[in-house]
Amino acid sequence: MGLTTTFAVVQGQDLSAVQPQALNWIGLQDLRLSDPNLTGTGVNFGVVCRSFTYNAGGEPQNDYLPNTKHACLENAGLNSHSSLPQTPGTSSHATAICSILFGQDPNGTASSLTPFAYEGVVPESDGHIYEFWHFVKSHIYAQEKPEVDVVSISFGQSLEGEWTRGIDAMIEHTGMTFVASIGNGLNASDPSFYPGAGPNVIGVGVVSSVNADDPAVKLAEFALAYPEESSAGPTEDGRCKPDVIAPGNCLVADAEAESGYSMAGNWSSFSTPVAAGIVGLMIQTAKQNAELSLALSPEGGNCVLKAILMNSATKLPYWHKGRLGVEDDHEVPLDYVQGAGMVNAARSYQLLTAGRGQPGDVSAAGWDLNEVHQGQALLQAYRIVVAEPTQKTLTATLVWNRHYRTEWPFKHISAIDSDLRLEVWAIDPTNPAEPVRLDYCDSKVDNVEHIHIDIGTLPGYTVYEIVVSYSDLDAKSALPAGERYALAWSVDAKPSEENLLWYDLNADGIVDDADQGIVKSNSITARKSPQTYVIGDVTTDGVINDADVQAVMANRNKKAGWRVDSVAAANAVVDGAVN
Secondary structure, eight states: OOHHHHHTTTTTSOGGGEEOHHHHHTTHHHHHHHOTTOSOTTOEEEEEEOOSOBOTTSOBOSOOBOOTTSTTTTTSOOEEEOOOSSOOOBOHHHHHHHHHHHOEEEEEOOTTSOOEEEEOSSTTSEEEEEEHHHHIIIIITTTOOOSOSEEEEOOOBSSOOHHHHHHHHHHHHHOOEEEEEOOOOGGGTOOOOBTTTSTTSEEEEEEOBOSOSSHHHHHHOBOOOOTTTSOOOOOTTSOOOOSEEEEOOOEEEOTTSSSOEEEOOSOHHHHHHHHHHHHHHHHHHHHTOGGGGGGGOTTTHHHHHHHHHHHTOBOOTTOOSBSSSSTTTTTOOSBTTTBTOBOOHHHHHHHHHHOBOOSEEOOSEEEEEEEEOSSGGGOEEEEEEOSOOTTEEEEEEEEOOOOBOSSTTOOBOGGGOOOEEEEEEEEOTTOTTSOEEEEEEOOSSOSEEEEEEEOTTSTTOOEEEEEEEESSTTSOOSOTTOEEEEEEEEEEEOOOOOOGGGTOTTOSSBOSHHHHHHHHHHHHHHHHOTTSOOOOOTTOSSSOSHHHHHHHHHTTTOBOHHHHHHHHHHHHHHHHHHO
């Protein structure tokens, strides 16, 4: 049964009738309403799954498959790949991931929820489920690209290993796109997991549900990424991770039944397929449009997809490069918990379809796959004209790959890595020869640079240049041929700063003493442990102090619309029982 047929049931109706609601939160359901064909058709989608159980000797028991007898997966036509001798079994972890990606069920039911239509991110894609060790031996160690367009991995390990480096090598040398979970935060004692922490991988953190009692609300409303539940950077070598975040608490198929659904919870395992699915939809779009085919190039197309996904992400309250403070903005490209922000399906699609722009005059949104060479005269400059820059932001994201050997143990070849730099300049209309540098991003360890700035601060300026170069223009290049890079950029309306989550730090839908207590506690933590990632800088002045406590108090008793609605619904139930 195709999604187009299923979707006709809910076309024009309230999207609350569609699960997972997390996909509505990132704009996918609205995007699909505008184009019902965005279902993953023609995309070969790989999912690597671990065996769920191991024997006393530590050997995997081959129970890595999703429950294909469930109504939402029975028509998915998934392909399985394993070399283990045991008869394949099912895994609840794999079932949840695959239902988020491939699920279709027009008649879904779950406890405490009204009936719904269930629609995954890429239900019409060709799904391939790989047992982990089979994938490692057959593809990673052999450096043989599987016949898929994108791979999603929702597990990892705390330290880099030969198999995780092998993934980074495969990305560099074959153009494969890998999307991997970053870990489940301090509450789970999770550091930044590899391969998600790998430099060439798209690492995904998790946006948590709001703190509500009503299951329908928890599935439909999301808050922030918190270090307690979403692992944070920097990595051991100082790089920023995650790259992006996504909602994780999706309604997912039951692993041992033919119907029924339950909450996945706030885990990066389940935010990862949400982000990976958006990449799959971009791949579908590029496959169907020859003008976008460069985004699928085996020589850097993965960088294009990563740059677009990051550049189109939504900044949530408290997004800031690095940790608390303002002094590190130029050397730390991303927020250590939010990355570039929360994935946005509609904006990713719009940025991809804006098309390629090459150095020179370009439109206000676009992307490029190109090369940069050493030397002052070899800068790559993209010039944008913005007629009315007031209340506008410019976002630019630069991505390139780190270099690895293709033989086991896939050593990192740091000697030929490039250190690139990203700048944004405003061109003085009265003196074009003397431009004003608005911002720059120049990490010495990351292979991502990211700028997000307000461009309406200089009256009279309407022309801007995004410049890609080597960090040290005079250094001798380790790669005479230059470095391949992807750049994505967009000019957007400045978002409203009104968001209750600036003050409702525990996301329970009301600003009260608990939130004030969190700000005070985080203020103490920030002073005692400056390297700790904490939120609460409401005034965005780089410190958490009494001014932030007062800002929270000034908004005391403000409520989220979902809390008001859920309380009213509960009272209606009580009144009905009394009457």
